Amino acid sequence: MKKQLVMIGNGMAGVRAIEEILKLNKEEFEMTIFGKEPYPNYNRIQLSHVLQGDTTVEEIIMNDWDWYKENHIQLFTNESIVKINPENKTVESSNGRITAYDKLIIATGSSPFILPVKGAEKQGVTGFRDIHDCEVMIKTAESYKKAVVIGGGLLGLEAARGLIDLGMTVDVVHLMPHLMERQLDPTASQMLQRELESQGMNFLMEKQTEEILGEDRVTGIRFTDGSETAADLVVMAVGIKPNIEVAAACGLEVNRGIVVNDYIETSIPDIYAVGECAEHREVTYGLVAPLYEQAKVLAETIVGKRESTYEGSITGTQLKVSGVDLYSAGEIMDDPSVKAIKVHNEFDGIYKKILVRDNKIAGIVLYGNTKDSSKLFRMMMGKEEITDLTDISLLQKAGEEGAEDIGSIPADEVVCGCNGVTKGTIVKAIQTQGLTTLNQVSGCTNAGRSCGRCKPLVNDILMHTLGDSFDASLAKDSLCGCTALSRDEVVEEIRTKGLTAVKEVMNVLEWKQEEGCSKCRPAINYFLGMVHMDAYEDDRDSRLVNEKMHANIQKDGTYSVVPRMYGGVTNAKDLMKIAQIAEKYNVPLVKLTGGQRIGLFGVKREDLTAVWQELDMPSGYAYGKTLRTVKTCVGSQFCRFGTQDSMSLGMELEKKFERLDTPHKVKMGVSACPRNCAESGIKDLGYVGIDGGWEIYVGGNGGTDLRAGDLAWTVTTEAEVMEYSSAFLQYYRETANYLERTSTWLERLGLDHVKAHLADKNIREKLNDRLDQTLQRYNEPWKQAIEDQKVNEKYYSTKEVELV
Numbered sequence: 001m002k003k004q005l006v007m008i009g010n011g012m013a014g015v016r017a018i019e020e021i022l023k024l025n026k027e028e029f030e031m032t033i034f035g036k037e038p039y040p041n042y043n044r045i046q047l048s049h050v051l052q053g054d055t056t057v058e059e060i061i062m063n064d065w066d067w068y069k070e071n072h073i074q075l076f077t078n079e080s081i082v083k084i085n086p087e088n089k090t091v092e093s094s095n096g097r098i099t100a101y102d103k104l105i106i107a108t109g110s111s112p113f114i115l116p117v118k119g120a121e122k123q124g125v126t127g128f129r130d131i132h133d134c135e136v137m138i139k140t141a142e143s144y145k146k147a148v149v150i151g152g153g154l155l156g157l158e159a160a161r162g163l164i165d166l167g168m169t170v171d172v173v174h175l176m177p178h179l180m181e182r183q184l185d186p187t188a189s190q191m192l193q194r195e196l197e198s199q200g201m202n203f204l205m206e207k208q209t210e211e212i213l214g215e216d217r218v219t220g221i222r223f224t225d226g227s228e229t230a231a232d233l234v235v236m237a238v239g240i241k242p243n244i245e246v247a248a249a250c251g252l253e254v255n256r257g258i259v260v261n262d263y264i265e266t267s268i269p270d271i272y273a274v275g276e277c278a279e280h281r282e283v284t285y286g287l288v289a290p291l292y293e294q295a296k297v298l299a300e301t302i303v304g305k306r307e308s309t310y311e312g313s314i315t316g317t318q319l320k321v322s323g324v325d326l327y328s329a330g331e332i333m334d335d336p337s338v339k340a341i342k343v344h345n346e347f348d349g350i351y352k353k354i355l356v357r358d359n360k361i362a363g364i365v366l367y368g369n370t371k372d373s374s375k376l377f378r379m380m381m382g383k384e385e386i387t388d389l390t391d392i393s394l395l396q397k398a399g400e401e402g403a404e405d406i407g408s409i410p411a412d413e414v415v416c417g418c419n420g421v422t423k424g425t426i427v428k429a430i431q432t433q434g435l436t437t438l439n440q441v442s443g444c445t446n447a448g449r450s451c452g453r454c455k456p457l458v459n460d461i462l463m464h465t466l467g468d469s470f471d472a473s474l475a476k477d478s479l480c481g482c483t484a485l486s487r488d489e490v491v492e493e494i495r496t497k498g499l500t501a502v503k504e505v506m507n508v509l510e511w512k513q514e515e516g517c518s519k520c521r522p523a524i525n526y527f528l529g530m531v532h533m534d535a536y537e538d539d540r541d542s543r544l545v546n547e548k549m550h551a552n553i554q555k556d557g558t559y560s561v562v563p564r565m566y567g568g569v570t571n572a573k574d575l576m577k578i579a580q581i582a583e584k585y586n587v588p589l590v591k592l593t594g595g596q597r598i599g600l601f602g603v604k605r606e607d608l609t610a611v612w613q614e615l616d617m618p619s620g621y622a623y624g625k626t627l628r629t630v631k632t633c634v635g636s637q638f639c640r641f642g643t644q645d646s647m648s649l650g651m652e653l654e655k656k657f658e659r660l661d662t663p664h665k666v667k668m669g670v671s672a673c674p675r676n677c678a679e680s681g682i683k684d685l686g687y688v689g690i691d692g693g694w695e696i697y698v699g700g701n702g703g704t705d706l707r708a709g710d711l712a713w714t715v716t717t718e719a720e721v722m723e724y725s726s727a728f729l730q731y732y733r734e735t736a737n738y739l740e741r742t743s744t745w746l747e748r749l750g751l752d753h754v755k756a757h758l759a760d761k762n763i764r765e766k767l768n769d770r771l772d773q774t775l776q777r778y779n780e781p782w783k784q785a786i787e788d789q790k791v792n793e794k795y796y797s798t799k800e801v802e803l804v
């Protein structure tokens with residue numbers, strides 16, 4: 001009979017230990033896992049990205065329900081273990097279920113530390129630890145405006161960034177004079193604070209919370225100095241405490257965590273503790289890298305190998321906030337026992353500090369450029385002598401950029417810090433197992449499976465190792481958790497099997513979830529339209545919510561109305577009409593948008609159809625994955641510098657491409673001279689007039705991932721502008737991942753590749769033809785709502801609309 005292995009906790013460290021055990025011996029145990037949360041194993045680290053709106057809960061599931069079935073693991077979710085009985089080797093669950101074990105792993109993780117202040121139990125006070133907390137914050141942000149995050153550590157700052165992204169105003173309350181004082185020295189900390197302030201965070205430093213104010217629900221916070229701040233939501237991010245209660249109650253030796261030895265054994269035979277709940281050599285850890293090391297050792301211990309021991313870890317930290325690049329490891333503070341090598345370039349916002357003791361690196365703090373982090377960490381961990389190195393070779397010149405030279409990275413350098421995976425391991429896996437995609441490399445080596453920061457580098461190693469045989473188009477990432485098929489495979493199946501409807505695609509291609517998810521439904525609808533061109537009937541209900549409504553939902557549940565104004569040009573008649581409607585419907589805000597349009601903000605859902613009917617103007621698609629706006633300068637018609645007629649080209653472009661579905665939003669700019677008043681350099685397609693023609697720039701982006709467009713073509717006529725633009729857009733439509741901007745798409749395929757492909761006149765013509773055919777299928781969306789009562793009722797009556 002197989003031995004019974006029971007695990008308490010279904011989190012990151014515990015399930016990693018199970019994976020390691022399965023790798024060593026699939027047959028030895030019958031496994032049962034109890035998890036307090038109602039989900040299969042998910043990537044807790046990515047909750048910050050869920051909150052920041054970069055990913056969804058579905059996408060962060062690491063081992064789905066099928067994985068447990070396939071590995072014959074009995075999983076009880078929503079069921080906590082309340083008691084361990086070491087005498088008769090059983091555990092008891094919150095449902096009263098008694099389960100016997102031969103070996104028991106405790107992997108209960110930690111809970112957020114909630115400050116024991118008056119009012120901490122009020123509604124609107126939460127920690128940030130699990131999917132539920134994340135959902136509470138997202139929901140709160142729908143109806144409330146002001147959040148206060150207590151704690152300026154890693155978690156607090158990532159939470160604050162997410163809450164800003166959700167539209168809330170955020171105060172971060174911090175006890176100490178400097179943020180992240182355990183990871184950064186004051187210089188780096190101040191640089192971080194300045195950056196975060198520029199992103200909209202407000203800091204209340206050196207404040208100690210005394211009381212959470214409000215009746216049932218929080219309304220504010222009072223500090224010990226008597227000052228107060230208002231709050232609709234309070235997120236406590238002041239550290240964590242290991243979950244040790246059940247372990248302590250059964251007589252296990254506990255301190256801050258459950259005490260384990262170098263084999264990850266507790267004080268009672270056949271009971272083990274791993275992860276944040278475990279304490280090893282008086283240290284508990286709160287990052288996955290050391291926990292995964294523990295998991296590996298534990299697996300060997302449990303299968304009786306007992307070869308490796310866990311010796312403790314030094315950890316490196318990074319913050320997952322876009323626009324912030326920082327890294328720290330080891331010691332951080334200058335003191336008489338260490339010498340520091342520092343580079344501080346205030347112009348480029350770069351700070352690098354290495355602390356050296358006895359000619360060996362003792363600590364690293366990097367801000368603004370963390371390219372050297374792996375190299376320095378390896379040197380620190382290997383206790384390398386640095387006597388022969390110059391300061392410059394240790395710390396590359398601040399601000400020095402350039403592509404990573406993959407060939408020069410030594411094989412033993414750790415590429416994925418979370419999972420301790422070296423370049424050598426990745427290269428070997430690619431070569432020996434014939435891997436061709438990032439997903440496969442992650443699956444085999446674990447690299448990239450946790451915080452995800454190393455993924456670009458792992459991908460570069462993949463490309464470098466495969467050399468000429470690397471084919472970007474083959475690089476396979478599955479479309480979403482509902483299918484193992486990649487984007488390209490789904491598109492191919494649509495073409496070859498002649499699939500014509502979203503549901504049909506999901507049925508025929510055996511989607512794991514019958515209804516799909518918010519990631520795949522809009523993508524499939526887009527692919528179907530792209531493949532079948534004018535023959536496809538759009539599935540409106542599969543679209544993202546703003547597209548489904550043909551209006552952007554605002555944070556208070558009202559909508560915006562942005563009529564089309566070709567090239568940003570309007571006239572007195574339209575302006576009067578807009579003004580009258582704004583007055584008639586009490587529109588609270590009339591504002592010029594960044595794309596030179598007039599937006600009416602705060603329109604009630606039930607007024608939308610009437611507003612559009614009275615406007616009698618085309619929709620500006622300010623909400624869509626489509627051409628948004630073509631921004632133009634006044635150009636040769638009025639400006640004395642203008643060499644070309646930018647307004648007329650802008651209007652022509654906008655009239656041609658309006659309503660076209662694209663993988664992501666597309667913006668254009670037309671400037672009539674290189675002074676570039678229409679900011680053509682940061683548009684997906686930007687045009688700059690020069691003597692005798694136009695320069696066409698592609699792949700620019702003025703948003704979060706700022707990118708200057710690349711000059712792709714210089715042409716002489718407007719007809720050529722239209723031909724190249726159509727070809728470029730259609731090639732992007734046909735090859736980009738859904739929700740991939742032209743900037744990332746272009747970086748992925750490479751400018752040279754795109755230019756070479758479109759250099760062929762024949763190819764350009766075919767792309768133009770397919771785009772023209774597709775354009776024939778679009779109608780003015782508001783006309784349909786105005787004319788069709790059913791559509792009007794379905795989407796614009798005051799009944800709740802199901803959000804995708």
Ligand SMILES: Cc1cc2nc3c(=O)[nH]c(=O)nc-3n(C[C@H](O)[C@H](O)[C@H](O)COP(=O)(O)OP(=O)(O)OC[C@H]3O[C@@H](n4cnc5c(N)ncnc54)[C@H](O)[C@@H]3O)c2cc1C
Nearest residue numbers: 009011012013036044045080081108109275276286287288
């Ligand atoms: C928002 C956020 C961002 C993070 N970002 C990073 C990062 O960038 N890098 C990094 O390295 N780390 C990060 N971390 C920390 C990392 O997620 C944790 O270190 C890791 O998840 C700990 O794994 P664990 O298995 O010990 O605990 P957990 O993942 O918390 O798993 C423990 C599980 O046990 C369950 N449980 C507890 N008691 C019982 C019981 N009695 N019965 C049954 N089940 C029980 C819990 O509900 C939980 O599901 C982050 C954490 C958060 C919250």
Ligand SMILES: NC(=O)c1ccc[n+]([C@@H]2O[C@H](COP(=O)([O-])OP(=O)(O)OC[C@H]3O[C@@H](n4cnc5c(N)ncnc54)[C@H](O)[C@@H]3O)[C@@H](O)[C@H]2O)c1
Nearest residue numbers: 151152153154155156173174175237238239286318319320
């Ligand atoms: N990027 C990452 O690696 C990452 C991201 C999120 C969370 N985490 C992990 O999650 C865990 C929890 O993170 P955390 O930031 O809560 O813990 P933490 O202990 O790292 O930081 C807590 C911060 O709160 C401050 N603080 C303490 N009491 C306070 C008070 N009364 N008022 C104001 N500030 C106070 C502390 O000075 C400290 O800077 C940690 O283990 C962390 O490593 C890691």
Ligand code: SF4
Nearest residue numbers: 633639642673676677
């Ligand atoms: S880009 Fe040149 S032509 Fe256009 S408005 Fe500016 S200065 Fe005038």
Ligand code: FES
Nearest residue numbers: 416418450451452
């Ligand atoms: S460094 Fe975090 S997943 Fe690789």
